[in-house]
Amino acid sequence: MNPRIMIVDDEESFTNSLAERLELREFDVTVSFSGNDALEKIKKLNFDVIILDVAMPGIDGIEALREIKKIKPLTEVIMLTGHATVETAIEGMKLGATDYLMKPCEAEDLMEKINNAYNRKSEHEERIRDAHVKEIVSSPMSVLK
Amino acid sequence: MGNIDKIDVESLQFFGKIVASVSHEIKNVMAIINEKAGLLKDLTLMAEKGLPLDPVRIQTVANEVKFQIKRCDTIVKNMNQFAHSADEYSQHVDLETMTGLMILLSERVASQMGVTLNLISSDKSIIIKTNPFLLEFLIWDCLQFTIKRCANTGTVNIIIEKSDNTVKVKYLLEYGTHNKAESSFPEERTTILMETLSAKLFLDLENHELMISMSENI
Numbered sequence: 001m002n003p004r005i006m007i008v009d010d011e012e013s014f015t016n017s018l019a020e021r022l023e024l025r026e027f028d029v030t031v032s033f034s035g036n037d038a039l040e041k042i043k044k045l046n047f048d049v050i051i052l053d054v055a056m057p058g059i060d061g062i063e064a065l066r067e068i069k070k071i072k073p074l075t076e077v078i079m080l081t082g083h084a085t086v087e088t089a090i091e092g093m094k095l096g097a098t099d100y101l102m103k104p105c106e107a108e109d110l111m112e113k114i115n116n117a118y119n120r121k122s123e124h125e126e127r128i129r130d131a132h133v134k135e136i137v138s139s140p141m142s143v144l145k
Numbered sequence: 146m147g148n149i150d151k152i153d154v155e156s157l158q159f160f161g162k163i164v165a166s167v168s169h170e171i172k173n174v175m176a177i178i179n180e181k182a183g184l185l186k187d188l189t190l191m192a193e194k195g196l197p198l199d200p201v202r203i204q205t206v207a208n209e210v211k212f213q214i215k216r217c218d219t220i221v222k223n224m225n226q227f228a229h230s231a232d233e234y235s236q237h238v239d240l241e242t243m244t245g246l247m248i249l250l251s252e253r254v255a256s257q258m259g260v261t262l263n264l265i266s267s268d269k270s271i272i273i274k275t276n277p278f279l280l281e282f283l284i285w286d287c288l289q290f291t292i293k294r295c296a297n298t299g300t301v302n303i304i305i306e307k308s309d310n311t312v313k314v315k316y317l318l319e320y321g322t323h324n325k326a327e328s329s330f331p332e333e334r335t336t337i338l339m340e341t342l343s344a345k346l347f348l349d350l351e352n353h354e355l356m357i358s359m360s361e362n363i
Contacts, residue, residue, distance in 0.1 A: 011173055013209055017180035024187050055169070057256045082172040103172055104179035107187075 002028045003118045008038040009053035035064035042071050049117045054081040054088050069096045076117035155334050159282050167224045174217040181210050230277035240271045241305045247284045258296045265304045274362040283338040290330045295320040312361050318353040
């Protein structure tokens, strides 16, 4: 299965170009131009990695990140910031973002971070599945709970 | 710290905020151009592997790059105009042009707070003699208050008027529930700016109006 990516950024031209480049690399890409729209999509669909801009009208990236982690805690988030400082990105990482990138960024760097995030999510989900299996094996009646 | 020292420090902070905001805008444009260049490279690599190259697609990307260059040129021009406002202590300026510039420089913050700024243009230019940098600071200060007041889907309409030797910058606020956090306006800095510019400030929260009034020559 191709990694499912969502790009959240209010700069439509940037978002659409980045989406096209990721699709050429066979990622399954959804775009969103606002934090609120992104949260609506996250409630309905599952994504492996979300690339999230920090500075957006309405709810900003940090606020959106808080909500994403409530709705889909296993989804990996990479913060994308145009600020000259890393402080905002560090705040994001304290709130659960996996990584951050400064705009403009090299495609190779972004691909590497996306793949690392996707692998991390896959491993985490596998550990959860293993834990479920162990629970069933040790206590077969637990499936009835 | 005396009054003038406080204004010196706050003026520099104001200048820094504007420059930081402009640099953020420029970075956004660079990010877009970077992606477009990357996309062209990707399409070229795919063409080398045998996939057909669509000239219309290439043309579209080229046009998008040109659009972003024009956008960046405007951003830099505005920053340049702002920077030059500190050249002389006293100058003749077009008040509507100056107000328009401060609105453009405040649009990113306004947009992030869900506020629309509208300059309602008059038929004729209103030329005043003033300290351009300090007046820009005062106009911007009032804009920040009105933006915060209207946060989340509000609108600020700005009108410039002249009668006799008095000019006015009016901020007409439209909002549902206002943000009460800024009800302490004007603060000390704004008061010092008004004194320095021989301006008066009228705040009518009930009628959602803020007005700067001053002589056309200071």
